[in-house]
Amino acid sequence: MTDLAQLEADLSAQIAAAADAAALDAVRVAALGKSGSVSELLKTLGALSPDERRERGPLVNGLRDRIGAALATRKTALEAAELDARLAAERVDLSLPAPPERRGRVHPTMQTMDEMIAIFAEMGFSLAEGPDIEDDFHNFTALNFPPKHPAREMHDTFWLPEDENGERKVLRTHTSPVQVRVMQTLNRQLPAWIANGQKPPIRIMVPGRTYRSDSDATHTPMFHQMEGLVIGEDIHMGHLKWTMETFVSRFFETPGVEVRFRPHHFPFTEPSAEMDVRCDRSGGEIRVGQGDDWLEVVGAGMVHPNVLRNCGLDPDKWQGFAFGFGIDRLGALKYGMPDLRDMFAGDRRWIEHYGFSAFQAPNAATALS
Ligand code: DAH
Numbered sequence: 574m575t576d577l578a579q580l581e582a583d584l585s586a587q588i589a590a591a592a593d594a595a596a597l598d599a600v601r602v603a604a605l606g607k608s609g610s611v612s613e614l615l616k617t618l619g620a621l622s623p624d625e626r627r628e629r630g631p632l633v634n635g636l637r638d639r640i641g642a643a644l645a646t647r648k649t650a651l652e653a654a655e656l657d658a659r660l661a662a663e664r665v666d667l668s669l670p671a672p673p674e675r676r677g678r679v680h681p682t683m684q685t686m687d688e689m690i691a692i693f694a695e696m697g698f699s700l701a702e703g704p705d706i707e708d709d710f711h712n713f714t715a716l717n718f719p720p721k722h723p724a725r726e727m728h729d730t731f732w733l734p735e736d737e738n739g740e741r742k743v744l745r746t747h748t749s750p751v752q753v754r755v756m757q758t759l760n761r762q763l764p765a766w767i768a769n770g771q772k773p774p775i776r777i778m779v780p781g782r783t784y785r786s787d788s789d790a791t792h793t794p795m796f797h798q799m800e801g802l803v804i805g806e807d808i809h810m811g812h813l814k815w816t817m818e819t820f821v822s823r824f825f826e827t828p829g830v831e832v833r834f835r836p837h838h839f840p841f842t843e844p845s846a847e848m849d850v851r852c853d854r855s856g857g858e859i860r861v862g863q864g865d866d867w868l869e870v871v872g873a874g875m876v877h878p879n880v881l882r883n884c885g886l887d888p889d890k891w892q893g894f895a896f897g898f899g900i901d902r903l904g905a906l907k908y909g910m911p912d913l914r915d916m917f918a919g920d921r922r923w924i925e926h927y928g929f930s931a932f933q934a935p936n937a938a939t940a941l942s
Contacts, residue, residue, distance in 0.1 A: 791868070
């Protein structure tokens, strides 16, 4: 056997014996690498005479090509075998339990809001909304807060910096400005010749965020209110009282809830009242219908004639009542949270404890039961 034939036989045997990609690469380097056996042979061609080179050149080059091809073929075979082995070894066991996943909870404020909406919807109220950033007109002036009147200070307002028109907007201090927006929109939406003078009745509920610079166990700088507005031709204080009492007894799902109305002052209602719910706040928990504490949950009254006028309604024809509930407070009362500030502290343990499952979403049917 010639030296070339011997070398080819040896290399072919080594290629066939290489068990994995690393072993095969070692054979490649030993043959075709910089100082590999085949490469060394190629280098000797330069020193030969032209005649010798003509004879030996094709032999050595042919050897290099065949070894290269054999390496490539073996490489493909090894890779295929490796893939087969991995496919055989690796398994996805679909019967294994899924990794545990944290389940989100519905915030008590949102749960309470949904419960309130379900109850008021059942009473025929429809939803309305307005912006969190309000102008002075909607938040105060249209609601009969006289200019420079101390009542404007009553709300610990968050004022925004003056804008380019010299106007200072506010983070709305209550949801009452939406009353104004709804009454005005009603006026705008109906051209006089269609409306034929008949603009209301109105029966809306307005859930939303409100803001005041105030913080203690029963106040948070951001909180939620549910405004209500009912306007008709023959609406009186009796309707207001019935609505409040009916709502509270449905909301607390217990006949034992005791409420009291106290005379109060709001610029936008006359007469005005606040309603409290009897509760017990001793012992770090809050319980409705017992104890000697009272928690104010709603401000209400008959819409002031000036407000109706400011919104384009004739007070000699239209009257109505309005109310503004503290949603967080009602939720805290119902679900026993002693400190409102915890509701917005963002503590995960708190929400896991007090939060609701999404499957407990209230609807009109459960609100009535
Ligand atoms: N806007 C009042 C507040 O935030 C609550 C309120 C009182 C709303 C009387 C009303 C109302 O609609 O008639 O303190």
